Amino acid sequence: MIGIIDYGMGNLYSVSKALERLGYDYFVSEEEEELSKATGLLLPGVGSFRDAMAILNETGLKAFIDKEVARGKPLLGICLGMQLLFEESNENGFAEGFSFLPGKVKKFPGQDSSGTSYKVPHMGWNKLDIKKPDSFLMNDVGNEHVYFVHSYYVDTEDRDVLIASADYAEEVPAVVGKGNVFGTQFHPEKSSHAGLAILRNYAQYVERNDA
Amino acid sequence: MLTKRIIPCLDVKEGRVVKGIQFVGLRDAGDPVELARVYDKEGADELVFLDISASHEGRETMVDVVRQVAAELAIPFTVGGGINKLEDMKRVLRAGADKVSMNTAAVLRPELIREGADYFGTQCMVVAIDAKWEEETGSWRVYTHGGRTATEWDAVEWALKAQEMGAGEILLTSMDADGSKDGFDISLTKAIGNAVTIPVIASGGAGSSDDFLDVFNDASADAALAASIFHYKETSLTHVKEYLKQNGVAIR
Numbered sequence: 001m002i003g004i005i006d007y008g009m010g011n012l013y014s015v016s017k018a019l020e021r022l023g024y025d026y027f028v029s030e031e032e033e034e035l036s037k038a039t040g041l042l043l044p045g046v047g048s049f050r051d052a053m054a055i056l057n058e059t060g061l062k063a064f065i066d067k068e069v070a071r072g073k074p075l076l077g078i079c080l081g082m083q084l085l086f087e088e089s090n091e092n093g094f095a096e097g098f099s100f101l102p103g104k105v106k107k108f109p110g111q112d113s114s115g116t117s118y119k120v121p122h123m124g125w126n127k128l129d130i131k132k133p134d135s136f137l138m139n140d141v142g143n144e145h146v147y148f149v150h151s152y153y154v155d156t157e158d159r160d161v162l163i164a165s166a167d168y169a170e171e172v173p174a175v176v177g178k179g180n181v182f183g184t185q186f187h188p189e190k191s192s193h194a195g196l197a198i199l200r201n202y203a204q205y206v207e208r209n210d211a
Numbered sequence: 212m213l214t215k216r217i218i219p220c221l222d223v224k225e226g227r228v229v230k231g232i233q234f235v236g237l238r239d240a241g242d243p244v245e246l247a248r249v250y251d252k253e254g255a256d257e258l259v260f261l262d263i264s265a266s267h268e269g270r271e272t273m274v275d276v277v278r279q280v281a282a283e284l285a286i287p288f289t290v291g292g293g294i295n296k297l298e299d300m301k302r303v304l305r306a307g308a309d310k311v312s313m314n315t316a317a318v319l320r321p322e323l324i325r326e327g328a329d330y331f332g333t334q335c336m337v338v339a340i341d342a343k344w345e346e347e348t349g350s351w352r353v354y355t356h357g358g359r360t361a362t363e364w365d366a367v368e369w370a371l372k373a374q375e376m377g378a379g380e381i382l383l384t385s386m387d388a389d390g391s392k393d394g395f396d397i398s399l400t401k402a403i404g405n406a407v408t409i410p411v412i413a414s415g416g417a418g419s420s421d422d423f424l425d426v427f428n429d430a431s432a433d434a435a436l437a438a439s440i441f442h443y444k445e446t447s448l449t450h451v452k453e454y455l456k457q458n459g460v461a462i463r
Binding site: 011013018019020046048109110117119120121122124125127137147148149150151170187189190193195196 | 278298304331334433
């Protein structure tokens with residue numbers, strides 16, 4: 001069963017309902033004891049990186065998640081939740097992340113290499129460029145559009161963690177993963193067919209892991 | 212590449228969609244959730260619900276509508292109308308809306324945008340601007356209270372101020388074009404789009420697929436919003452999107 005981590009940063013309702021519609025069991029909790037019973041974790045997040053890490057540190061959930069991931073429990077971060085999986089960010093000041101995945105979170109500069117300016121936030125439907133079609137997360141997902149809304153993106157040199165990306169002046173990591181840690185920069189619960197397929201794939205992976 | 216968004220807008224009063232909606236085969240043409248489902252199926256990139264309830268009960272009902280829409284649809288949606296304080300934002304965003312849109316309240320107290328952006332992030336904050344061309348000054352003036360009250364603000368200045376306060380997007384309605392079906396206001400949309408660095412949704416005046424093509428090509432709008440053209444089946448979302456694709460616009 002998927003445990004959705006409730007640490008006060010993010011809208012848990014839509015993602016919960018999406019799992020419900022797909023027919024998977026989940027629960028929402030902020031309690032370590034309860035969350036430790038989950039066979040897979042989901043880390044949502046809307047807001048700033050530094051605030052999110054501060055809360056996770058204060059509540060002890062950071063140490064808990066570190067421990068669970070080290071034990072091999074699957075973790076899926078969504079939106080800011082995905083960015084937290086990386087090393088660091090300078091959103092509202094410097095903050096360290098979980099460092100499960102290599103890379104830094106940066107603000108879109110708003111100007112491309114040729115000096116042409118573009119809009120920030122990256123907001124709207126953008127096409128997935130699938131780098132690892134064999135990843136279980138990409139099952140039944142084509143080069144479809146998904147819904148992004150973010151001003152910061154992950155800059156990583158490790159091509160190995162890129163499952164899919166999107167092009168927005170920069171190469172924007174859209175689906176990432178390594179070992180038992182995964183993330184989507186976009187909101188799967190707001191991304192129509194492709195988004196729901198990715199949620200379903202993760203839920204199935206958690207079930208298989210459980211068996 | 213980021214696609215251009217087509218956004219149908221639904222006016223909701225006391226939990227029911229108002230303005231006639233002409234879809235065949237609907238059980239209840241006034242049910243916002245059922246209509247949202249139809250638009251989702253036709254390829255809406257996003258939805259806007261404008262709560263025009265006059266009563267407190269109506270606003271409460273809107274929260275239920277938001278919850279139902281969020282539970283059933285996998286596309287983003289914005290709720291506007293009656294967003295006057297942080298508490299109002301909390302209610303609709305916690306019920307599952309992705310963004311809130313504010314208009315009069317933001318003009319009366321621009322700090323409201325900042326408060327919402329600090330709490331929920333700029334990506335949730337849509338500032339709706341109703342603007343009208345003014346011959347004497349050769350600029351667009353901002354109106355509030357549903358277009359009834361002229362303000363001191365020039366539309367470009369206000370859009371910049373809204374962005375500075377933390378708006379993540381501008382929903383721009385041309386009062387001159389609204390209801391005309393003669394097309395979006397290209398010069399207004401262009402003026403605002405050139406001034407701000409956040410996305411601009413053009414609204415008012417959509418009468419045909421060509422109007423969407425023009426506002427994307429000539430005014431570089433990021434999204435276009437329309438109501439009656441879709442509600443009355445003058446054209447369909449599917450048709451508009453197909454037409455735009457054929458004409459080289461990036462469309463989902």
